[in-house]
Amino acid sequence: MNTAQDDYTALFIMGPIIALVALGLGFMVVRGAMHGHRLKQGKKGLETEGRYLPGEAQRRGWQYAPRDDRALTLTTFGSVERATPAGSPQPGSTPQRSNDSSQDFGLGFVFANNPTTAAEHVMNFSGNFGQYTIFQHRYNDATRTMDERYVYEEKPAEANYRSVFAVRLPTVTPFLYLTRRSRTSVDFLSYDIKVENHRFNKNYFVFGHSRRFASDIVHPRFVEWIVGSEFDLGTRFVLHNGWCLVTFDRILRAHELDAGIGALEGFRSHIPDFAWEMEYQG
Secondary structure (H helix, E strand, O other): OOHHHHHHHHHHHHHHHHHHHHHHHHHHHHHHHHHHHHHHHHHOOHHHHHHHHHHHHHHHOOEEEEEOHHHHHHHOOOOOEOOOOOOOEEEOOOOOEOOOHHHHOOHHHHOOOOOOOEEEEEEEEEEOOEEEEEEEEEEOOOEEOOOOEEEOOOOHHHOEEEEEEEEEOOOOOOOEEEEEOOHHHHHHHHHOOOOOOHHHHHHEEEEEOOHHHHHHHOOHHHHHHHHHHOOOOOOEEEEEOOEEEEEEOOOOOHHHHHHHHHHHHHHHHOOOHHHHOOOOOO
16 A cells, blocks of 8 residues: 555645635635734724814814714614614524515615614705705614623623714605615616616615616616715615715714715705605515
8 A cells, every 4th residue: 555645636636625725724814814904994083083082073063972872863774783782682592573574675774773773973064955854873783692692791892883964855755775785786687777887786786665766866877976985895875765875884974974975965856856756566
């Protein structure tokens, strides 16, 4: 029996496999580090902005509240976590959510509604299109205990943050959600609404309860505007419960207020007036 030859053959076969495994692990480590860096950058300046935002709101003559959870009605979508008191354990293998995520296409997961959820730096004012509301949506994920329970604790330094810009619409419209494509978009590809623009279809997806309404909103002029604007990944455009929203995956920053309002008004200005008078069905 040729042991040396067998060892060489085994090494020849296993070598590429080991290399691939090492490469995969290296990729995961790098990707995890990059994700952590993005999260850190997204939260950078929390304390600084907490000082700047009240003064900026006062300078502009806006109403301001450091926290007002009534604003969370704007980001309460279909799939939400079961409400339990903050700090109390919740049994189960995973945090419980409702079964209607297909109705909001995952927004209930992006804007989790649990005992740690808060609306911070809430600003209300009147502008070009009527009543505006801006705020910072914050929540913590549940942590798992040793006895297989989940506990919700408010930890701002470890929380998830979204900045929300919203303006009230003249009437309630069918639900519509548009955002940049990402790896997770494949989960809902069967719902995706396409338009006659390859670049738009490649970079964005559109979900809606009414395809006719979606086609009226995502018209060629709107498509040209949004493609030309090149919004960051994580920017979301939503029509929901009588409100027009634009949200960003980062904390609310004073120097970005005008840019957020500009994106919101750009979205709102491209909605045709006849949309308020139509009776849309699925």
